Amino acid sequence: KQEVTQIPAALSVPEGENLVLNCSFTDSAIYNLQWFRQDPGKGLTSLLLIQSSQREQTSGRLNASLDKSSGRSTLYIAASQPGDSATYLCAVKNYGQNFVFGPGTRLSVLP
Amino acid sequence: DTAVSQTPKYLVTQMGNDKSIKCEQNLGHDTMYWYKQDSKKFLKIMFSYNNKELIINETVPNRFSPKSPDKAHLNLHINSLELGDSAVYFCASSQRWGEETQYFGPGTRLLVL
Numbered sequence: 418k419q420e421v422t423q424i425p426a427a428l429s430v431p432e433g434e435n436l437v438l439n440c441s442f443t444d445s446a447i448y449n450l451q452w453f454r455q456d457p458g459k460g461l462t463s464l465l466l467i468q469s470s471q472r473e474q475t476s477g478r479l480n481a482s483l484d485k486s487s488g489r490s491t492l493y494i495a496a497s498q499p500g501d502s503a504t505y506l507c508a509v510k511n512y513g514q515n516f517v518f519g520p521g522t523r524l525s526v527l528p
Numbered sequence: 529d530t531a532v533s534q535t536p537k538y539l540v541t542q543m544g545n546d547k548s549i550k551c552e553q554n555l556g557h558d559t560m561y562w563y564k565q566d567s568k569k570f571l572k573i574m575f576s577y578n579n580k581e582l583i584i585n586e587t588v589p590n591r592f593s594p595k596s597p598d599k600a601h602l603n604l605h606i607n608s609l610e611l612g613d614s615a616v617y618f619c620a621s622s623q624r625w626g627e628e629t630q631y632f633g634p635g636t637r638l639l640v641l
Contacts, residue, residue, distance in 0.1 A: 461618070520570055
């Protein structure tokens with residue numbers, strides 16, 4: 418059974434810093450991995466989707482990498498802004514199964 | 529234009545009641561999902577529907593019954609509500625099952641008293 422963990426659980430950084438969020442999964446035979454952000458009281462917004470054959474995806478200041486063999490993905494946020502404050506979740510999909518979500522990392526970017 | 533919408537946004541009800549949550553997507557997607565996010569913020573899949581057919585039913589009590597009248601709608605009916613059902617319920621959709629980006633609705637906050 419796939420298990421997904423995220424470290425750290427919470428992170429507070431000053432504006433302008435580059436930061437890395439980590440996601441680990443136990444079953445490396447994944448189909449794809451997706452990063453989401455969730456604002457308080459809101460639904461989830463998809464940020465990046467990485468297929469199992471890919472090693473990274475980029476969108477603006479966001480870069481997500483995937484290392485299947487070690488069961489890890491990282492989300493890199495460059496030049497963080499207060500508007501980046503949210504909870505970031507990763508979700509992993511194995512073949513024939515639904516997405517399994519991690520518990521999230523709560524990010525606060527201080528002005 | 530809202531891509532994935534849910535009604536109601538808030539639902540407060542007594543234990544033992546039966547309630548329904550509605551979800552609609554206007555993206556033309558084939559697949560829809562129901563998720564539950566508990567008080568600790570863990571998000572867990574409940575159901576996946578593809579072209580109105582149930583794909584996967586995770587370990588969910590049979591008091592929960594999804595209904596998909598057409599590809600654009602996936603409703604969730606809950607019988608005999610229990611205190612532990614209090615959570616935020618999210619509907620989502622994707623172009624195809626598991627392959628594409630998922631788009632989430634705003635959530636329905638259910639409180640069972």
